[in-house]
Amino acid sequence: MKDNGCYLCKSDTKYLFEKNNRKYAKCLSCGLVYIASLKDPEKTELENHYSQKESTHQEKLNKKEYKKLIKRMEYRLGIIENYCHSKGKLLDIGCGQGSFLDVAKNNGWECSGVEISKNDCKYVREKLNIKVHNTELSGVNFPDDYFDAITLWHVFEHFIDPLTELKEIHRILSPGGIVCLEIPNIDSLAFRILGKKWKYINDEHIFYFNKKTIGRFIKTSGFKLMYITGISGFPWWGKYRGLKELIHGFITATGVGDHLVLVLKKI
Ligand SMILES: [Zn+2]
Numbered sequence: 001m002k003d004n005g006c007y008l009c010k011s012d013t014k015y016l017f018e019k020n021n022r023k024y025a026k027c028l029s030c031g032l033v034y035i036a037s038l039k040d041p042e043k044t045e046l047e048n049h050y051s052q053k054e055s056t057h058q059e060k061l062n063k064k065e066y067k068k069l070i071k072r073m074e075y076r077l078g079i080i081e082n083y084c085h086s087k088g089k090l091l092d093i094g095c096g097q098g099s100f101l102d103v104a105k106n107n108g109w110e111c112s113g114v115e116i117s118k119n120d121c122k123y124v125r126e127k128l129n130i131k132v133h134n135t136e137l138s139g140v141n142f143p144d145d146y147f148d149a150i151t152l153w154h155v156f157e158h159f160i161d162p163l164t165e166l167k168e169i170h171r172i173l174s175p176g177g178i179v180c181l182e183i184p185n186i187d188s189l190a191f192r193i194l195g196k197k198w199k200y201i202n203d204e205h206i207f208y209f210n211k212k213t214i215g216r217f218i219k220t221s222g223f224k225l226m227y228i229t230g231i232s233g234f235p236w237w238g239k240y241r242g243l244k245e246l247i248h249g250f251i252t253a254t255g256v257g258d259h260l261v262l263v264l265k266k267i
Contacts, residue, residue: 007207008032008163008216017196020203024196030216033186033208038160046160046204047136050116073103076180080149081107083178083226083263088148091172093137094155098124105130109149114140137165142172152181154259157205166221170266179223179264185230186210189256200258214260223264230255 006013011029013036018024025036061069077100081087087108092101095113097120105111105128113132115121121134133140150169159165169179184200185191187210191198200208209217211228218225232251251257 006030006032007034008213008220019196019201022203024201024208030213031210032213032216035206038206047116049204050158069099070103073100076100076151076153076182077104077107079227079261079263080151080178080180083265084149086148088174089146090149090151091142091147092151092153093169094152094158095124095132096120098128098130098132100151100153101130102128137168144171145174145177146172147177148174149178149180151179154182154184156181157183157200157207157209160206162207162217163221166217166223170222173266175266177266178226179266180262181264182259182261183209183214185256185258185260186213187256188230188258189251190258192256209260211255211260214262218262218264222267224267225262226265227261227263229261230257231259231261232257 005011006027006029009027009030009032011027013025013027016024016026016033021037022035023037024033026033080090088110090101090104090109090111092098092104092111092113095101095115096117098113101111101113101124111130113124113130114137115124115132115134116136118134121132124130124132150173156162156165173179184205186208188198191200211230215225215228229252232248
């Protein structure tokens with residue numbers, strides 16, 4: 001495919017498919033999948049889209065949905081706390097309405113967020129009383145070695161220039177600090193079956209990773225991979241719990257779940 005070569009390794013790419021007038025390419029060498037046809041005006045459009053996007057309206061969730069959301073956030077926090085010796089400063093990039101930050105704060109972390117959406121920032125500040133910066137990460141200019149943990153929950157695949165973002169994350173993270181991210185898994189069973197109809201192939205996602213390609217990003221950016229798993233959505237509770245956990249366990253063990261969860265350490 002005629003573009004400037006792979007974003008990550010500069011090798012030649014092949015055309016994969018087209019969706020919503022966007023061409024998707026796969027690197028012939030490293031296997032990275034991404035939207036190859038994204039040009040500057042579209043990048044600006046995407047940024048405007050995020051800043052004006054409707055909020056998720058966490059307050060509209062019913063009791064059951066809210067409970068499920070909190071369980072999910074506690075699961076995420078548990079992963080981080082497995083790798084952190086103490087609870088210090090935590091930054092959630094793309095924090096949305098701050099449900100993860102709220103859980104972390106209630107568990108003793110000193111929390112702040114970065115979020116492009118004005119509405120979400122207002123919610124986080126006023127309802128949760130958590131510090132949030134209404135800009136992109138590069139717009140804040142945090143001090144060097146500042147945070148003990150940085151999280152990105154389904155945010156990394158949205159970045160137009162993920163290597164630059166990782167470099168900035170590395171700079172503001174304390175030595176030995178932890179990054180935890182969750183991204184869609186292009187090696188998932190669902191993508192293999194559904195192809196471009198897979199729910200994560202959408203206009204907001206620029207890069208699509210598997211264990212190998214995300215591993216290369218991490219290595220290039222000065223991090224050590226501490227933990228990686230492919231999970232089937234999130235752990236399930238409620239009805240048919242036993243059966244659901246069995247399926248979840250199987251998908252996690254085979255690494256073909258929809259999501260990859262990773263823990264990185266700054267070296
Ligand atoms: Zn490549």
